[in-house]
Amino acid sequence: MKKKTSLSVSGFALAVLLCSCSAPKDQSGFPLILPKEKxxxxxxxAMERNYSAYMAPRPEHNELYxxxxxxxxxxxxxxxxxxxxxxxxxSKVIFANGKYYVWYTHRHTPTPPxxxxxxxxxxxxxxxxxxxxxxxxxxxxxxxEEQGVAIPRPPKPNPGWRSVSTTDILEWKGKYYLYYQAxxxxxxxxxxxxxxxxxxxxxxxxxxxxxxxxxIPNGAKDEWDGYSIHDPYPLVYxxxxxxxxxxxxxxxxxxxxxxxxxxxxxxxxxxxxxPLNPIINSGHETTLFPFKEGIAAFVIKDGNEHFTVQYARxxxxxxxxxxxxxMPIAAGPFVPDAFTNTQFGKGITWGICHxxxxxxxxxxxxxxxDLSLDVNDPLMKAHRYSYKPEFYYEHGLKKEQRxxxxxxxxxxxxx
Amino acid sequence: MKKKTSLSVSGFALAVLLCSCSAPKDQSGFPLILPKEKxxxxxxxAMERNYSAYMAPRPEHNELYxxxxxxxxxxxxxxxxxxxxxxxxxSKVIFANGKYYVWYTHRHTPTPPxxxxxxxxxxxxxxxxxxxxxxxxxxxxxxxEEQGVAIPRPPKPNPGWRSVSTTDILEWKGKYYLYYQAxxxxxxxxxxxxxxxxxxxxxxxxxxxxxxxxxIPNGAKDEWDGYSIHDPYPLVYxxxxxxxxxxxxxxxxxxxxxxxxxxxxxxxxxxxxxPLNPIINSGHETTLFPFKEGIAAFVIKDGNEHFTVQYARxxxxxxxxxxxxxMPIAAGPFVPDAFTNTQFGKGITWGICHxxxxxxxxxxxxxxxDLSLDVNDPLMKAHRYSYKPEFYYEHGLKKEQRxxxxxxxxxxxxx
Numbered sequence: 001m002k003k004k005t006s007l008s009v010s011g012f013a014l015a016v017l018l019c020s021c022s023a024p025k026d027q028s029g030f031p032l033i034l035p036k037e038k039x040x041x042x043x044x045x046a047m048e049r050n051y052s053a054y055m056a057p058r059p060e061h062n063e064l065y066x067x068x069x070x071x072x073x074x075x076x077x078x079x080x081x082x083x084x085x086x087x088x089x090x091s092k093v094i095f096a097n098g099k100y101y102v103w104y105t106h107r108h109t110p111t112p113p114x115x116x117x118x119x120x121x122x123x124x125x126x127x128x129x130x131x132x133x134x135x136x137x138x139x140x141x142x143x144x145e146e147q148g149v150a151i152p153r154p155p156k157p158n159p160g161w162r163s164v165s166t167t168d169i170l171e172w173k174g175k176y177y178l179y180y181q182a183x184x185x186x187x188x189x190x191x192x193x194x195x196x197x198x199x200x201x202x203x204x205x206x207x208x209x210x211x212x213x214x215x216i217p218n219g220a221k222d223e224w225d226g227y228s229i230h231d232p233y234p235l236v237y238x239x240x241x242x243x244x245x246x247x248x249x250x251x252x253x254x255x256x257x258x259x260x261x262x263x264x265x266x267x268x269x270x271x272x273x274x275p276l277n278p279i280i281n282s283g284h285e286t287t288l289f290p291f292k293e294g295i296a297a298f299v300i301k302d303g304n305e306h307f308t309v310q311y312a313r314x315x316x317x318x319x320x321x322x323x324x325x326x327m328p329i330a331a332g333p334f335v336p337d338a339f340t341n342t343q344f345g346k347g348i349t350w351g352i353c354h355x356x357x358x359x360x361x362x363x364x365x366x367x368x369x370d371l372s373l374d375v376n377d378p379l380m381k382a383h384r385y386s387y388k389p390e391f392y393y394e395h396g397l398k399k400e401q402r403x404x405x406x407x408x409x410x411x412x413x414x415x
Numbered sequence: 416m417k418k419k420t421s422l423s424v425s426g427f428a429l430a431v432l433l434c435s436c437s438a439p440k441d442q443s444g445f446p447l448i449l450p451k452e453k454x455x456x457x458x459x460x461a462m463e464r465n466y467s468a469y470m471a472p473r474p475e476h477n478e479l480y481x482x483x484x485x486x487x488x489x490x491x492x493x494x495x496x497x498x499x500x501x502x503x504x505x506s507k508v509i510f511a512n513g514k515y516y517v518w519y520t521h522r523h524t525p526t527p528p529x530x531x532x533x534x535x536x537x538x539x540x541x542x543x544x545x546x547x548x549x550x551x552x553x554x555x556x557x558x559x560e561e562q563g564v565a566i567p568r569p570p571k572p573n574p575g576w577r578s579v580s581t582t583d584i585l586e587w588k589g590k591y592y593l594y595y596q597a598x599x600x601x602x603x604x605x606x607x608x609x610x611x612x613x614x615x616x617x618x619x620x621x622x623x624x625x626x627x628x629x630x631i632p633n634g635a636k637d638e639w640d641g642y643s644i645h646d647p648y649p650l651v652y653x654x655x656x657x658x659x660x661x662x663x664x665x666x667x668x669x670x671x672x673x674x675x676x677x678x679x680x681x682x683x684x685x686x687x688x689x690p691l692n693p694i695i696n697s698g699h700e701t702t703l704f705p706f707k708e709g710i711a712a713f714v715i716k717d718g719n720e721h722f723t724v725q726y727a728r729x730x731x732x733x734x735x736x737x738x739x740x741x742m743p744i745a746a747g748p749f750v751p752d753a754f755t756n757t758q759f760g761k762g763i764t765w766g767i768c769h770x771x772x773x774x775x776x777x778x779x780x781x782x783x784x785d786l787s788l789d790v791n792d793p794l795m796k797a798h799r800y801s802y803k804p805e806f807y808y809e810h811g812l813k814k815e816q817r818x819x820x821x822x823x824x825x826x827x828x829x830x
Contacts, residue, residue, distance in 0.1 A: 027690055028635070028638065029634040029635060029638030029639060029640065029641075029688070029692065030638065030639040030692060030693060031637065031638065031639060032636070032637050032638055032639055032641050032642075032664050032665065033664075033665050033667070034639075034664065034665040034671045042690065042691060043691065044691040044692070044693065044694040044696075044731060044732055044733070045727075045731075045732035045733060045734060046693070046694055046695050046696040046697075046720070046725075046732070046733045046734075047673075047691070047693060047694075047696055049696065049720075049734075050696035050697075050718075050719055050720075053719075054719045057671075057696075057719070058669075058671060058718075058719075059718065059719050059721075060669070062719065065719075067810075068810070069810055069811055069812045069816065070804075070807035070808050070810055070811060071808065071811060071812060072804070072808055095827055098828055139824075140821070140824055141820070141824060219444040220443070220444060221447070222446060222447050223443065223444030223445060223446065223447055224444060224445040224446060224447055224449075225444065226444075226447050227447075249447050249448075249449065250447065250448050250449040252448070254473075254475070256449045256472075256473060258462075273444070274459075275442055275457065276457060276458065276459040276462070277444065277445055277459070278445055278459065278461070278462060279459040279461055279462075280461050281459075281461040281462055281464065281465035281472075282461075282465075301798060301799050302798045302799070303465075303473075303474065303798070304465055304468075304469045304472070304473070304474050304477065304480075304737065304738070305461070305464075305465075305738060306474075306738060306798060306799060307722065307738050307739075307740060307799075308738065310461075312460075316459060316460075317459055317460035317461070318459070318460060318461045319460060319461075319464075320735075322719065323719070323720060323721060323722050323723065323738055324722075325722060325740055326802075326807070326810060336827075349820075349823070350820065355802075355803070355804045355807060356801075357803060357804055363804060365804060365807060365808075368812055368816065368820065375819070375823075377816060377819065379813055379815070379816055380816075383716060383717045383718065383721055384716050384717070384721060384722075385810065386771075387741075387770075388770070388772060389487070389770045389772055389778060389780060392485035392741070392770060392780060393485050393486065393487055393780075395482075395483065395484055395485055395741060395800065396484055396485060396486060397484045397486060397783055398794055400794070401484065401783065401792065401794055401795075404790070404792065405556070405764075405765065405783065406555070408764070408790075409554075409555055409556060412510055412751075413513055
């Protein structure tokens with residue numbers, strides 16, 4: 001075998017000897033030690049981007065790259081997860097009166113959600129139907145004490161009489177404002193049609209005063225936010241209220257989900273929608289925070305740019321800052337500088353998110369990450385999670401896919 | 416409560432009435448039906464990108480977006496997963512003689528890998544140490560029959576005498592070529608130092624003739640591929656052999672993993688490394704295929720652009736084509752037009768990948784996807800997988816992270 005080999009290759013020996021692989025045409029090979037700054041040499045598009053599009057050429061040095069860790073919350077009861085109690089869509093977490101506060105959609109109904117065709121005045125169509133805004137406080141962010149209702153459903157026909165849900169908190173000049181989805185019809189087969197309403201209070205403990213007006217109205221019926229304004233998410237930025245929101249549109253056959261921005265000088269409006277809306281092309285629920293001179297955003301679940309953290313230096317024109325995995329759903333982060341009109345946002349390290357589980361109900365959980373300029377936690381900066389074979393097999397082919405594959409093989413064989 | 420509310424808001428009523436939210440400054444709202452082509456209006460950076468950076472504004476219409484499904488292979492024994500038998504780093508799958516072929520790293524040693532300090536001439540340092548290239552065939556792509564060795568370790572001091580691993584296949588003018596990592600030292604604490612060798616045959620069943628020469632040499636010691644050329648991956652493109660490869664470099668504290676390209680007019684060289692290398696800034700093992708007029712690539716696991724499918728119209732300058740999740744590890748796809756010098760690649764729908772499991776051994780599995788212009792499988796085009804709360808909690812905080820978090824809360828409370 002050895003002898004045969006030597007003979008067989010003789011014809012190719014010259015070619016191999018002449019190999020000039022290590023002497024590229026116009027520059028020597030890229031350096032062994034990855035330069036921290038963009039090197040002065042011709043770069044491929046990918047290498048150019050590795051230096052221009054990200055905060056660092058390695059993700060572990062990218063302040064807007066993180067993995068996410070999850071912890072079960074203590075102190076909240078879910079009626080043995082029978083679907084009758086839900087807590088979902090948490091607000092940002094704030095720190096006030098020496099403790100943490102979070103607000104969320106709370107549903108407690110006689111049955112789990114029954115769908116838009118079987119719902120009644122007391123039976124919910126969806127998990128966020130017939131809900132109120134409740135809140136909880138915590139000393140440590142892990143154990144939470146539920147404090148009860150903050151925003152009840154107002155009497156018909158006020159906005160939100162059917163359901164108030166998916167709230168977020170603003171602090172502005174010593175007052176607190178809760179923005180929320182104000183349903184006047186139950187979530188239907190068309191989708192979750194609703195605008196945004198607001199209530200305010202002198203203390204995070206309330207009492208909350210509803211304006212009983214729509215504060216962010218839907219767009220015209222032929223516009224992207226004509227039917228829904230979801231997940232209102234206020235931050236103080238450039239001395240104004242930057243309220244980000246999501247809308248579902250198109251719907252053929254699936255919703256397209258994108259995010260917009262409405263800006264106001266006062267928490268009760270008027271809010272002016274940004275002419276460049278949508279300003280985030282993907283994602284699901286809104287999660288944003290001041291970062292350096294701009295605004296960073298979680299872009300989760302849906303769209304071409306799902307699974308990314310994005311950054312807009314101007315709060316409007318977002319670019320991908322990192323690509324990650326297992327992002328928190330509907331995250332409400334603790335944003336220490338959400339309302340300080342900071343000129344240089346420091347980022348976030350934790351918050352509350354949700355997970356929709358059995359019997360159509362949801363629960364709150366805690367997430368942690370390192371997206372903060374103040375923290376350096378290498379345990380959050382691994383490049384990926386690893387999973388067992390069984391986990392992959394759980395993502396298996398459907399019967400109709402097996403049939404397609406068998407057909408393709410038969411065709412290839414000329415059968 | 417209701418009465419108090421009405422009185423309290425009177426001061427804000429005018430502001431609310433004046434809200435001009437649905438009348439943006441210089442253009443009406445974005446349309447309700449997502450335009451299939453870029454609309455003629457001012458767009459945010461994100462919307463501009465949604466039309467320019469992706470093949471479609473919705474991922475489900477993006478021919479280079481897919482989820483991945485996994486199936487356990489039948490027919491391969493792993494000695495009860497005791498770590499003594501491994502199969503990993505599959506080649507591309509080819510169809511020849513009426514059946515599918517795949518080549519892979521095969522290790523069968525008395526013990527599982529023991530690390531670089533405890534390895535011997537018969538005890539492996541790593542999973543790919545003391546390995547040979549074996550192959551298997553299949554009628555359907557799900558059940559595989561192992562055919563035995565294709566490339567044994569050659570006698571010392573020929574390249575690969577310590578281990579031959581991580582092979583890939585080329586068909587060129589009726590002959591077959593297997594490229595592989597040719598270890599002359601065991602994988603050490605420094606890393607996997609090796610160049611690339613090649614063997615050739617008239618049939619995929621062999622016999623294989625080794626050239627016993629290095630065909631893609633490492634770069635200079637101060638260059639990015641100075642120590643390792645991993646995962647050689649040949650395609651026929653523009654009438655030449657485009658061989659993509661990965662290298663590990665820097666190494667402080669972790670390897671940076673990027674990918675390069677070497678081009679030749681003949682399978683045995685000379686291969687000329689591309690002057691713009693590295694041409695992919697992230698990823699781990701190489702997986703590429705002709706797509707339309709260019710080349711598409713899986714970018715997995717590592718780096719700023721992990722979890723992406725990328726595309727280079729010229730085979731060199733790669734851009735992100737989609738962001739996805741649970742990508743196959745070390746995928747060797749079935750690429751029907753890998754060697755046809757196609758002017759318009761059709762893409763891929765399946766292949767073999769690996770998973771490293773208990774006791775440091777690996778197994779082969781099948782993946783399916785829809786990254787093909789010839790297939791339209793909506794079941795592959797969902798936007799994301801959903802997981803239970805328990806799955807999130809498995810990604811939990813370490814004790815030292817809990818301590819950091821407790822310290823931060825104490826600091827916030829002024830304790």
